[in-house]
Amino acid sequence: MRGEQFELEEDRDGPLELLQSLRSKATELLLREEWEESIKVYTEFIDLSRRQVSSTGGSDPDPDSIAKLRKSLCLALCNRAEARARLRDFLEAMRDCDQALEIEKTHFKTLLCKGKVLLGLSKYSLALECFKTALLDPQASDNLETVTVYIEKCKKLEFQAKTGAFDLSDWILSEFRGKCPELAEFIGSIEIKKSELSGRGLFATKNIVAGTLVLVTKAVAIERGILGNGECGEKAQLIMWKNFVEEVTESVRKCGRTRRVVSALSTGQGEDSLEIPEIALFRPDEAFETCGDWKQSLDTEKLLSILDVNSLVEDAVSGKVMGKNKEYYGVGLWTLASFINHSCIPNARRLHVGDYVIVHASRDIKTGEEISFAYFDVLSPLEKRKEMAESWGFCCGCSRCKFESVLYATNQEVREFEMGLERGVDAGNAVYMVEEGMKRWKVKGKDKGLLRASYWGVYDEIYNSERLMKRWGRKIPTMEVVVDSVSDVVGSDERLMKMAVEGMMKKHGGFSNIVEMEKIMKLGKGVYGKVVSKKKAMKTLLGIE
Numbered sequence: 001m002r003g004e005q006f007e008l009e010e011d012r013d014g015p016l017e018l019l020q021s022l023r024s025k026a027t028e029l030l031l032r033e034e035w036e037e038s039i040k041v042y043t044e045f046i047d048l049s050r051r052q053v054s055s056t057g058g059s060d061p062d063p064d065s066i067a068k069l070r071k072s073l074c075l076a077l078c079n080r081a082e083a084r085a086r087l088r089d090f091l092e093a094m095r096d097c098d099q100a101l102e103i104e105k106t107h108f109k110t111l112l113c114k115g116k117v118l119l120g121l122s123k124y125s126l127a128l129e130c131f132k133t134a135l136l137d138p139q140a141s142d143n144l145e146t147v148t149v150y151i152e153k154c155k156k157l158e159f160q161a162k163t164g165a166f167d168l169s170d171w172i173l174s175e176f177r178g179k180c181p182e183l184a185e186f187i188g189s190i191e192i193k194k195s196e197l198s199g200r201g202l203f204a205t206k207n208i209v210a211g212t213l214v215l216v217t218k219a220v221a222i223e224r225g226i227l228g229n230g231e232c233g234e235k236a237q238l239i240m241w242k243n244f245v246e247e248v249t250e251s252v253r254k255c256g257r258t259r260r261v262v263s264a265l266s267t268g269q270g271e272d273s274l275e276i277p278e279i280a281l282f283r284p285d286e287a288f289e290t291c292g293d294w295k296q297s298l299d300t301e302k303l304l305s306i307l308d309v310n311s312l313v314e315d316a317v318s319g320k321v322m323g324k325n326k327e328y329y330g331v332g333l334w335t336l337a338s339f340i341n342h343s344c345i346p347n348a349r350r351l352h353v354g355d356y357v358i359v360h361a362s363r364d365i366k367t368g369e370e371i372s373f374a375y376f377d378v379l380s381p382l383e384k385r386k387e388m389a390e391s392w393g394f395c396c397g398c399s400r401c402k403f404e405s406v407l408y409a410t411n412q413e414v415r416e417f418e419m420g421l422e423r424g425v426d427a428g429n430a431v432y433m434v435e436e437g438m439k440r441w442k443v444k445g446k447d448k449g450l451l452r453a454s455y456w457g458v459y460d461e462i463y464n465s466e467r468l469m470k471r472w473g474r475k476i477p478t479m480e481v482v483v484d485s486v487s488d489v490v491g492s493d494e495r496l497m498k499m500a501v502e503g504m505m506k507k508h509g510g511f512s513n514i515v516e517m518e519k520i521m522k523l524g525k526g527v528y529g530k531v532v533s534k535k536k537a538m539k540t541l542l543g544i545e
């Protein structure tokens, strides 16, 4: 940086001295990483330089001093871009880079900065072009390694964004050591449409096999911290929420595209009359140009309602956090994932990796089917689920809730059975009663899985107790039958997977039974998705290696 300093020492008139001092001050602030302050001083420098260029160019054009002024203007714009990029003000950073490149088409430092900004905006192909152009500059020879690393990174992310082929196996096998892998944003075979559940939802435009990625999105903002217990924990949570709101507010203020996509989210009111945005709005490559300058503001009250309805907690029942200290609590906003409705028969799950959320199919999904994940624990009885949905501010309209509501309303025996459960009936007896009851209540086929999921607690207890199994084992279906039927309706779930693993261990004393092993791997794929392509990595996650 020092080597590139302003070289107008011979000219001793006022503005040039001022320029010199502003530039030194701005450089110092930049080196001290005081981004906001350095932006302010660079702005003064840039404004004064421009005035100086036009006045010098007017009366007494001295090509040499104009060239020097333009050169330092280009560098100042580039440095301001760098500071703005550090503050994630990518839009303004891009403007600075473009203006600097108007002065010097192949300015190496600016091309490097612009490439990084484009990467920050998830525009991988454009970033790649930028780094390739930077290679043509003579300065590239001194920085060949840096540029090459960026080029490789762009190629990898561009490929991921196009194909959805992500692989976290090596990171898992290294026990999540080092920085978490850089991921590209990806949108699979999905569209946003009107949902029968409420408002808009995400829908499959093709058949999606269990484990396949549906989307990968970077958080608009995310806040993490260790909560602690009791009052202290509550206080910490409030502070985190305040910080999170501030972060989202900043992102929304700085970027028109973010403002546009966040504004499209539900406030929880009048969902059925909300616009149905094109999926293209969420593709970084397409959306930036059309709404980068979106001027419409987003008032605080609306933003708070949006955050209330759409923020996700990392450690949720249908989510899994990878490579992060388990003590950490994290809350974030991922815009496209916010269009996913809840269902008590969900077909998707999410995985949190760094600031990204990866949503994948937890069972096979058919073309046209709505993609849903569980906002709360769906391995619970209807009444409990109703309470949880209520605390989320809605009444669940999924087909399982409808089916169970009718059964509950029309069947005295079911109500009595639930009362028995509340009084703490023996788990073996309870499972036997449900299984026998289903014959009388004419609950058949897939619907059996729904009730088994509702009363999962007692099934879990019996299959985990040798004493209960000795007494009831022959009168009830095998654990494998129950796991199959439950995962068939609610998709893969960690508890189902764990039960299958333990069951196999007990039955065979190991994991050598190929058919059962295949089933377990399939459940694993539903829980973790296809991002774990190496068998060894999947086995590590399943705890069988």
Ligand SMILES: C[S@@+](CC[C@H](N)C(=O)[O-])C[C@H]1O[C@@H](n2cnc3c(N)ncnc32)[C@H](O)[C@@H]1O
Residues within 6 Å of the ligand: 195, 197, 198, 199, 200, 201, 265, 266, 268, 271, 274, 309, 310, 338, 339, 340, 341, 342, 343, 344, 392, 393, 394, 395, 396, 397, 398
């Ligand atoms: C994160 S948003 C989901 C997308 C939303 N439907 C939209 O149009 O933007 C969450 C809101 O969707 C609605 N919702 C989600 N799942 C639902 C369900 N199973 N039944 C009824 N409403 C649901 C609720 O109003 C909830 O507050």
